[in-house]
Amino acid sequence: MTLTQVRDLYAPPDWHPGDHPPMPTVVGRGRKPDVFACGYCHYPNGQGRPENASLAGLSAGYITQQMADYKNGLRKSSEPNMKPPALMIANAKSVTEEDIKISAQYFASIKYKPWIRVVETQTVPKTFVAGFMHVPLEGAGMEAIGQRIIEVAEDLARTSLRDPKSGFIAYVPIGSIKKGEKLVINGGRGTTTMCVTCHGQDLKGRGDIPPLAGRSPSYTLRQLYDFQSGARAGQLSSQMKESVANLTMDDMVSIAAYTASRDP
Known part of the structure; x- marks a missing residue:
């Protein structure tokens, strides 16, 4: 082609x-x-x-x-x-x-397959945005991840050709998966509603409540932020808005890191 x-x-x-x-x-x-x-x-x-x-x-x-x-x-x-x-x-x-x-x-009707490899790290490749994605900047070296999620293609050449068998690496801050687990499983002792209450103990969804396990943490983080800001106001959004009301950006990064790390 x-x-x-x-x-x-x-x-x-x-x-x-x-x-x-x-x-x-x-x-x-x-x-x-x-x-x-x-x-x-x-x-x-x-x-x-x-x-x-x-x-x-x-x-x-x-x-x-x-x-x-x-x-x-x-x-x-x-x-x-x-x-x-x-x-x-x-x-x-x-x-x-x-x-x-x-x-x-x-x-x-299609089964979702493992697609994201989550890696905790202190540093990530310097990136720029191309084709709506983070792309490593060749020869630019590394930088601190901070409180970010940096999601890049496992194989940029294949992803550029839109190969649906070539997945992604999600770099997340060190410790974020463990912190996210506490928020997802027990609500962080009152910080938020336990995600497992609606999305299931395995985070694979219930009925029309969507699955979270193994899904893109970049996407999940954006949705949490959109619920919090009110950009998402459709059906069931009121429950989500209440759940995310007290979350910090660090909390949301951690939740997304944990859910992405689970087996879909």
């Missing part, structure tokens, strides 16, 4: 067609000029990338509700210049109810 073909929003590269069911038209082709193929950003197998959601294994009901929230202005990003959420809002306003039903059932 040429790079132009790889970057076609209406024809996502499908390097491993035997790894997923046949893609419905809305997933594999979209509809020009205003409905991008779902499989482009989220990959044909639903594994997704740090800048967007992993849809594989989410319930059809949850996916459907999120599309409704995007369409009705109840879900956006706290960062107005972040393009992927803006693209989702535009798509949600252009797709039909049948498109949503078909794509939700498709992604819900």
Whole structure:
């Protein structure tokens, strides 16, 4: 494939067609000029990338509700210049109810696979943002991680070609996984609601409550922040807003680090 073909929003590269069911038209082709193929950003197998959601294994009901929230202005990003959420809002306003039903059932039928390798560290490669992701800056050396999550491709060349079998490394601060465990399992002694209460003891979700285990910590952190800021105000958001009200950024980084480190 040429790079132009790889970057076609209406024809996502499908390097491993035997790894997923046949893609419905809305997933594999979209509809020009205003409905991008779902499989482009989220990959044909639903594994997704740090800048967007992993849809594989989410319930059809949850996916459907999120599309409704995007369409009705109840879900956006706290960062107005972040393009992927803006693209989702535009798509949600252009797709039909049948498109949503078909794509939700498709992604819900696919099992999510281990995708993120979480590494606690004091230093990380210096990065810049390209293609909505952190990319190591060649020859620039290392820097302190601080209280950040830096998520990068395991194999940048393969990820640049949108290979849905090439995952990611998530660098997180030392000690964050243990701290996150306390917040997730027992609420940090009153700091927050125990995540396991709704998302399950194994963090693999319950019904239309989404799974958290093994999912992108960058994505999880953004969602926690969006609930706290009110950028996410859809169904069940009031419960989440209450849960995150007293969390610091350090708390949210730790929660995301812990949930990402769990076996999906």
